[in-house]
Amino acid sequence: MPFIPHTSEDTAAMLAAIGAASIEDLFDEIPAELRAGEIAGLPDSMLSPAPEMDVTRLMQARARADGEPVCFIGAGAYEHHIPAAVWQLTTRGEFYSAYTPYQAEASQGTLQVLYEFQSMMTALTGLDVSNASLYDGASALAEAVLMAVRANRKVKDKRVLMPASVHPFYRQTVRSIVRHQGVELIEVPYDRTGGHTTIEALEQAAAGQACAALVIPQPNLFGVLEEVDALTDWAHAHNALAIGLVNPIALALLSPPGDWGDKGADIACGEGQPLGMPLASGGPYLGFLCCTQALVRQLPGRIAGKTQDLDGRPGYTLTLQAREQHIRRSKATSNICTNQGLLVTAATIHLALLGAEGLERVAANCHANTRTLSARLTELPGVEPLFERPVFHEQALRLPRPTPEVLAALAETDILGGFDLGRAYPELDPGLLVCATEVRTAADIDRYHDALQRLL
Numbered sequence: 001m002p003f004i005p006h007t008s009e010d011t012a013a014m015l016a017a018i019g020a021a022s023i024e025d026l027f028d029e030i031p032a033e034l035r036a037g038e039i040a041g042l043p044d045s046m047l048s049p050a051p052e053m054d055v056t057r058l059m060q061a062r063a064r065a066d067g068e069p070v071c072f073i074g075a076g077a078y079e080h081h082i083p084a085a086v087w088q089l090t091t092r093g094e095f096y097s098a099y100t101p102y103q104a105e106a107s108q109g110t111l112q113v114l115y116e117f118q119s120m121m122t123a124l125t126g127l128d129v130s131n132a133s134l135y136d137g138a139s140a141l142a143e144a145v146l147m148a149v150r151a152n153r154k155v156k157d158k159r160v161l162m163p164a165s166v167h168p169f170y171r172q173t174v175r176s177i178v179r180h181q182g183v184e185l186i187e188v189p190y191d192r193t194g195g196h197t198t199i200e201a202l203e204q205a206a207a208g209q210a211c212a213a214l215v216i217p218q219p220n221l222f223g224v225l226e227e228v229d230a231l232t233d234w235a236h237a238h239n240a241l242a243i244g245l246v247n248p249i250a251l252a253l254l255s256p257p258g259d260w261g262d263k264g265a266d267i268a269c270g271e272g273q274p275l276g277m278p279l280a281s282g283g284p285y286l287g288f289l290c291c292t293q294a295l296v297r298q299l300p301g302r303i304a305g306k307t308q309d310l311d312g313r314p315g316y317t318l319t320l321q322a323r324e325q326h327i328r329r330s331k332a333t334s335n336i337c338t339n340q341g342l343l344v345t346a347a348t349i350h351l352a353l354l355g356a357e358g359l360e361r362v363a364a365n366c367h368a369n370t371r372t373l374s375a376r377l378t379e380l381p382g383v384e385p386l387f388e389r390p391v392f393h394e395q396a397l398r399l400p401r402p403t404p405e406v407l408a409a410l411a412e413t414d415i416l417g418g419f420d421l422g423r424a425y426p427e428l429d430p431g432l433l434v435c436a437t438e439v440r441t442a443a444d445i446d447r448y449h450d451a452l453q454r455l456l
Helices: 008-018 052-065 084-090 108-125 137-151 168-181 199-206 228-237 293-298 325-331 341-377 403-412 442-455
Strands: 159-163 184-188 213-218 241-246 267-271 287-291 303-308 314-319 394-398 431-435
Touching: 084 341, 108 287, 108 303, 108 314, 108 341, 137 159, 137 168, 137 213, 137 241, 137 267, 137 287, 137 293, 159 168, 159 199, 168 184, 184 199, 199 228, 213 228, 228 241, 287 293, 341 394, 341 431, 341 442, 403 431, 403 442
Parallel strands: 159 184, 159 213, 213 241, 241 267
Antiparallel strands: 267 287, 303 314, 394 431
């Protein structure tokens, strides 16, 4: 709350009505050792009520002390330009305080936003149906895996092929969620030359056994573009469902999952953070999940539908609610199918402002900046690409010195240099994943090049 309007007289009147002598009395049941106590590190003048101007000046000075680092980290969360209108509208009271839209007659605005979001996501992914979001991209992938296991009528084995080129945090999240439901994740190694998943690797990982689904990242963690058509057709030829794990910005340029192979992917999911959400120290974000019409009854989460009332006016309501826990409890398709409504609102407004042409420009600029960054850094002796295949958004590089040492030194110059690949892929150490979105300028890239040149 940016402003608390209560005067001392208001506070005294409320305490008198409650029968408490002070605000402290309201919390007397909390043990003293559990209380936060005084805020440390404040000047004496700030320990009692201080002028707003003084407090603002202190907070700004503290924030400046942290510096303003230039970010070249991607790996699943990206710094994009967010038009000012996005959060100016999203934080209006009508959206900010709206809750579950079970009562359609009182929630038409919220329901229309959900419907518009779903329409935009189906347009991006080329699939028939979208839900109204999940917690984040990792939990969306977990839900996609569970959905595929439930929906695959031809394969009863709970085995799912998971490429090692999927983000390690995503793989950890999926494993945590599905392991108690008897789902076995079979890791598929990536090609050490191209950084992609090959048909030969799939054959070896499957070892002749039936699998319910195959996860296909596009692009994968390394930024490498996968052979999605061949992988999708392989999955379908082996009676497995194809799950596309996609970056929504990349879909402005790349073939959508609904067009992969002869029949298209069955499910698509991913992280919606690039669509109007700031990095915000890791969240909150949203996960999107789309599928074909044939799988709609297995799709977890809320679906908003559009209809007409008796007077012919458009109306919106939740549909197929029997899949949800508020109706079927333990028999629901999922018990984490919350709607991240506020983030959906931001994503919807962001997409509406950019439009198809704007989103394509963002994607093209991201790709161009990453190519420029890669070209500049690989001018330096000992810095070279780890993989030889085409990339989008990110580039994996080999360094001539230990990655943690390089990143720590770059951080001292206010440059967040990238994601240390050696943490999750020891065989790639010293490896660095760098990213340059549309907000990075030529001066930013030159600054990174010059700083790394001094270090090396």
